[in-house]
Amino acid sequence: MSAAEAQTATSAAAADRSARRERRGAPPGEPRRVGYVYVAPALVIYAVFLLFPLVRAVQISFYKWDGLTLGSWVGLRNYADILADPALRAAFGHAAVLVVFFALIPTAVGLVLASVVARARVRGLTFFRTVIFLPQVVAMVVVAVTWRQIYAPDGPINDVLRFVGLGDLARGWLGDFDLALPAVGMVGTWVSIGLCFILFLAGTGKIPRELYEAARIDGAGPIREFVSVTLPAVRNEIVVALTLTVIAALRTFDLVYVTTGGGPGNATTVPSYEVYRRAFELGAVGSAAAIGVTLTAIILLLNLVIARIGEQP
Amino acid sequence: MISARERTLNYVVLVVFAVYALYPLVMIVDLAVSPDLSGDAAGGLANFEGAWEQGRFGTYLRSSVVVSALTVSIATFLSILSGYAFGTMRFPGRALLFWTMLIGIMVPTEAIVVPLYFDLRTLDLTNTYVALILPQVAQSVAFGTFWMRAYFLSSSRDVVEAARIDGAGHWQTLWRVLAPMGRPAIVTLTLLIFMWTWNEFLIPLVMVTSENLRTAPLGLAFFQGQYTSGVALLAAGAVIVALPVVIVYLVLQRHFIQGIVEGSTKG
DSSP: OOHHHHHHHHHHHHHHHHHHHHTTTOTTOEEOTHHHHHHHHHHHHHIIIIIHHHHHHHHHTTEEOOSSSOOEEOTTHHHHHHHHOHHHHHHHHHHHHHHIIIIIHHHHHHHHHHHHHHHSOOTTHHHHHHHHHGGGTSOHHHHHHHHHHHHSTTSHHHHHHHHTTOGGGOOOGGGOTTTHHHHHHHHHHHHHHHHHHHHHHHHHTTSOHHHHHHHHHTTOOHHHHIIIIIHHHTHHHHHHHHHHHHHHHHTOOHHHHHHTTTOSTTTTOOHHHHHHHHHHTSOOHHHHHHHHHHHHHHHHHHHHHHHHHHHOO | OOOHHHHHHHHHHHHHHHHHHHHHHHHHHHHHTSOOTTSSOOSTTHHHHHHHHHSOHHHHHHHHHHHHHHHHHHHHHHHHHHHHHHHHEEOTTHHHHHHHHHHHHHSOHHHHHHHHHHHHHHTTOTTSHHHHHHHHHHHHHHHHHHHHHHHHHHSOHHHHHHHHHTTOOHHHIIIIIIHHHTHHHHHHHHHHHHHHHHHOOHHHHHHOOSGGGOOHHHHHHHHHHHOOSOSHHHHHHHHHHHHHHHHHHHHTHHHHHHHHHHHHHOO
16 A cells, blocks of 8 residues: 555545544434444345245245146236135134134233233232243143143043033044134133233333322222223233234144144144145145245234334324 | 222232143143153153153254254344444445344244245255254344344443444444443343244254254154153153243243343334
8 A cells, every 4th residue: 555545545534533423423323334244144144044035935836836846837826726725715714713812812811910910019920920921931832732631532621521520521622623723722822811911011010000099089990990091001012912912823833733733624724734734745835835925925914004003192 | 999809809810820821831740740551651750761762852952952052142143243233333225124134023934934945955955954043043133133223222322432432443342332231132132032943843844854953842743743652751751842941931031021022012
């Protein structure tokens, strides 16, 4: 480097420094091309192992492909099948049923629990919170293995039924055509309640005590108090809880794979399970990709809609 | 004030739900230490030994430890770097790049696992740690970038300026000043990624056929399919698989719960 060049470089650096100083405190940051270097490693792995496969999934979904030989272009046929094929329609229908068990019931129960805690200062709250949230951290495969035992023909539910003289009702719950899906759903309820509870707890924790006192002075009962004090305060948390649990319901895979394998018959197939079955067991890779893309689209849309609802005052 | 009757009722409600949450878990632990009709399970801690050998859980745990340790450390490190850039620096295309990564939080594994499998198979990479780890790193950095950016945005500009006046470059500012101050955020991120990776099922199920690479949850699912002579060893296996995350959760539950609440409400 010549002396002149070095001179230019130093003065440029000095100018750069002073320019930076002028912008000091101007959030949210300062101009730095070095940012690309920091972002690059994460971005590259993300692009290669998530973004690219997503684009490929869209591409594959336009083909009829068995995963081995050359595929043939079928346009939107795989998507049309989701609407037309009774087996696929059933899978999405089952997912809708699971939404009730994974999202609606736990949200309602979580609200009741959180408002119970919000009204009266509860001693030992940390204990209750830790325990009620526990099912969320247990691997879903373990949860599934556990609930299979609970639903087993000689499991505790049937033991209780026999004990109280209702032995006629005892059955293998997961093998029953009508009851297998609700039985799987109840497992989701058990898992989701903890998540809803802690989210709402975070919301009610922000409510000033005075609001409850004021409501009580005005003669509000527990229900009135719930509707006019607790509910508005946890509005955002309800939105978040519904988003997370609805998505969990739509994505159910491990649970179905381990408990029922989609059976009996097709009684508990769900979209994620169909993705797996079609891609890796039936050799219908294009159809599997189309289901995956549809699932992604539904989840993105749901996030948008719910974010919009959350923004409204 | 709240009446004594209502207070009692509140406790009853909480206790009922605590028992509801605990019962299945207590039951599986109880099954795990009980003898059963198979003749393989004598009861007590010997059942865990039985499961360890017959169910090959030793192998599965080793694979799970390798996958989790690498996924957690790579993803956390890369998330700190990218979160730092998105949170404290301005560069053209910043917003676009950030939103692109944010989409990754919402993309379900089901959508990407199919093309991933077939493309990795073409490259002869299925049945490797690469296939187990890098897709999970990709999912984790999407959340991790979002999570660490929120921390860096909230970090004090004054501290950064002070470090710079002391002559620290952007690299030192990050590792000597901001990262140590952000320990709680980093610990929480580590915990969440650990939990997700340890419990992941679909990616190992699709990517791995070799028994040596099977992760613990996958091993448990296979054990359930193959071992049908009794429930004690199966239950013992289930406990072994769940225990690492449960222990970490019980020790650091504040971090966990705060992480879940903030991670999901910040968006």
